[in-house]
Amino acid sequence: MNHSYHVNQHGHLEIGGIDSVLLAEKYGTPLFVYDVSVIRDNARAFVQTFKELGVKAEVAYASKAFSSVAMLQVAKQENLSLDVVSQGELYTALKANFPVDKMHLHGNNKSYEELEMAVKHNIGCIVIDNFYEITLLKDILANYNRDMDVLIRVTPGIEAHTHDYILTGNEDSKFGFDLSNGQADQAFRKLMEEDRMHVKGLHCHIGSQIFETDGFLLAVRRLFDTIGNWHKQYGYMPKVMNLGGGFGIRYTSEDKPLPLQAYVKALVEEVTAQVEARGLVFPEIWIEPGRAIVGNAGMTIYSIGSKKEIPGIRKYISVDGGMTDNIRPALYQAKYDAVIANKAEIPRTDTVSVAGKSCESGDMLIWDIDVPPTTHGDLLAVFSTGAYGYSMSNHYNRFPKAAVVFVENGKDQLVIKRESYEDVAKNDLSYE
Numbered sequence: 001m002n003h004s005y006h007v008n009q010h011g012h013l014e015i016g017g018i019d020s021v022l023l024a025e026k027y028g029t030p031l032f033v034y035d036v037s038v039i040r041d042n043a044r045a046f047v048q049t050f051k052e053l054g055v056k057a058e059v060a061y062a063s064k065a066f067s068s069v070a071m072l073q074v075a076k077q078e079n080l081s082l083d084v085v086s087q088g089e090l091y092t093a094l095k096a097n098f099p100v101d102k103m104h105l106h107g108n109n110k111s112y113e114e115l116e117m118a119v120k121h122n123i124g125c126i127v128i129d130n131f132y133e134i135t136l137l138k139d140i141l142a143n144y145n146r147d148m149d150v151l152i153r154v155t156p157g158i159e160a161h162t163h164d165y166i167l168t169g170n171e172d173s174k175f176g177f178d179l180s181n182g183q184a185d186q187a188f189r190k191l192m193e194e195d196r197m198h199v200k201g202l203h204c205h206i207g208s209q210i211f212e213t214d215g216f217l218l219a220v221r222r223l224f225d226t227i228g229n230w231h232k233q234y235g236y237m238p239k240v241m242n243l244g245g246g247f248g249i250r251y252t253s254e255d256k257p258l259p260l261q262a263y264v265k266a267l268v269e270e271v272t273a274q275v276e277a278r279g280l281v282f283p284e285i286w287i288e289p290g291r292a293i294v295g296n297a298g299m300t301i302y303s304i305g306s307k308k309e310i311p312g313i314r315k316y317i318s319v320d321g322g323m324t325d326n327i328r329p330a331l332y333q334a335k336y337d338a339v340i341a342n343k344a345e346i347p348r349t350d351t352v353s354v355a356g357k358s359c360e361s362g363d364m365l366i367w368d369i370d371v372p373p374t375t376h377g378d379l380l381a382v383f384s385t386g387a388y389g390y391s392m393s394n395h396y397n398r399f400p401k402a403a404v405v406f407v408e409n410g411k412d413q414l415v416i417k418r419e420s421y422e423d424v425a426k427n428d429l430s431y432e
């Protein structure tokens with residue numbers, strides 16, 4: 001077993017002080033359950049470390065990891081800023097009354113309507129990704145007689161993977177302006193000519209589920225090389241350096257992330273060194289963690305149904321969800337850890353593979369996990385499904401989307417209703 005977890009006097013898995021079996025009975029399965037105190041702890045680890053280091057910072061929650069009104073209310077309470085990447089995420093943030101001045105809009109193909117919505121609501125900042133967007137935004141700002149703070153998203157030629165990073169000479173990415181071939185310089189010059197767009201600084205994001213600091217630090221150095229040039233040539237001084245998200249979390253014992261504080265400290269040290277070496281004014285540091293805020297705060301509870309044994313080869317147990325609520329195993333071969341929630345203390349004498357319910361052989365949640373002997377009706381709790389689980393869920397096979405519950409201080413509260421079949425077919429029109 002890789003995850004630490006609480007078991008109550010009935011031998012049941014507990015989350016946020018509540019019996020997971022009772023939650024499954026009350027709300028049905030599949031069920032996402034978030035321990036809100038873990039979300040708060042993660043957010044505070046980032047925010048407080050910057051504070052302790054005396055650095056002005058914004059910690060923007062990357063809402064793509066899990067966006068819902070309740071989640072964004074918690075983010076607001078924790079003084080986070082917000083990264084939104086679409087009109088839908090922006091709409092949700094507005095619905096949650098998230099402060100508009102703390103929202104940043106991202107996207108490699110922002111539509112006119114998306115940009116217009118951002119301008120109309122006067123959001124804090126738009127992260128400029130490409131030249132087309134500059135033309136669109138220019139038009140909208142003129143129409144609305146508004147100004148907008150912008151960051152320039154650059155591709156620093158570093159691609160970080162889980163355990164390491166590589167330098168990509170050709171910077172082959174759909175996002176941002178390349179640093180190596182003059183595109184970023186061109187974008188900077190163009191934006192400096194725009195009187196309604198104000199370049200607050202640079203943005204980069206080098207990848208996701210990163211465990212080491214080297215890739216981040218290299219990105220900081222590359223960003224400052226560019227800033228150094230702009231400073232010399234144009235006397236430009238950035239107010240903000242946004243270093244993106246990507247801080248890794250532990251799904252299984254194979255994953256060895258650093259404490260969240262360590263990433264912050266390393267970034268601050270490198271920015272300090274760069275600023276001092278180049279005689280610049282210390283900018284605000286912005287980061288955009290998604291997974292590191294919500295990933296390990298969430299779990300999914302499923303009911304076990306059918307079983308199949310291929311003698312000498314494998315035992316399958318099937319659950320009532322799968323790739324429709326967690327596509328990560330099918331899409332990225334992501335690994336998860338799990339426990340039988342109603343048999344959390346019974347010795348794990350069986351090895352099984354957990355299959356989802358979709359008509360797709362690839363719909364496997366976990367291969368070869370040790371569990372106690374199971375039967376239909378038992379509950380499987382999969383850990384660390386809080387990021388990119390519900391947010392990537394889909395209607396394949398017309399499965400309704402699962403419900404989401406928040407637990408905190410011994411109380412549980414439904415925050416996203418389970419979909420009905422009516423919901424699933426609500427946009428269907430008959431063909432006469």
Ligand code: LLP
Pocket residue numbers: 062065083106205207208209244245246247288289290291292328332387388
């Ligand atoms: N900022 C930008 C510009 C991003 O593109 C992303 C993630 C983040 C922040 C947040 O990254 P995080 O801290 O959550 O790693 N669906 C994939 C992850 C895609 C991440 C996309 N961008 C997964 O399930 O692993």
